[in-house]
Amino acid sequence: METRSNHILVGGVVLALIVAVLAFIIWLSQASGEQRNEYDIFFRQAVDGLARGSAVSFSGVPVGQVTSINLEPRTPEFVRVRISVDPTTPILQGTTATIQGVGFTGVSQIQLDGAVRGAPPITQAGPYGVPVIPTRPGGFAALLNSAPELLNRVSTLTERLTELLSDRNQASIAGILDHVEEMSQSLADRSPEIAATLAEARIAIRQAGSAAAEFERLAATTNSLVTREGRPLINDLRHTIRAAENSLQSVDAMVSEARPGVQALTKQTIPEVGQLVRDLRETTSNLRDITGRVERQGVTSIIGEPKLPDYEPNRKR
16 A cells, blocks of 8 residues: 555656646747747748758858748749747848858858848738748859759850861861961062052052142132132122112113103004005095096096086987
């Protein structure tokens, strides 16, 4: 009976200790959870080397750790990483997150930096209820992520170089080099002629410059001649034009004054002259008739009346 009671007592003590330890652990976890700030980071690259418990540092100072890593089914190009950091960590507007490798061990950590003094903290909740820290591609991580594409490009470049340096292309390149060498030799052989041509070109350029200067002087002389000799001529021409205008005005006035006389001559004198001519024609005709009668019948034909012929009755037979 006594042994049984001892077992019950020991079991009760042990059970009480276990409950106390569990309560302490729960309290500690709750207390530690209240003292941590959680943030989500959406990486658009592979997160090789990250795992739960990986370190989170701010400008090289450890401030927290990674609590979870999850895929995004709706946006599979992103990986969501949740971190918890000390509440004193300055997660401000402008802070960014990158994945940074730790040596050559293959282990990575999250590096936070870029906080600006005086900027407000990042407090706006994201799609999962905690603020989101934007990402910035890391140098080494970005290089590792782009390594497969870089290797593909290097492989493509190697293949193209191999095609370029094939036997046929090498022969063509050798022929081109031979032609270039022959051309260089020809140029070297004709260097005296080229030098003479260049000298003649220099002389021609010099002569062209002299001709241009002479032409400029001639133009200046012509300009001065036109200015000196042309102005009096232009003045004389202007006087002549003015005199011609005055003469035209005088003629115009004379014509205007003579216009009434010309109209009277046209409307009165010319018809009267026509009537006079007609009267002269009738008088001439009458004179002709009188002259003819005098010639045929004598002067008495125009002084007395003409005699009637004697009447003789017709005799009967």
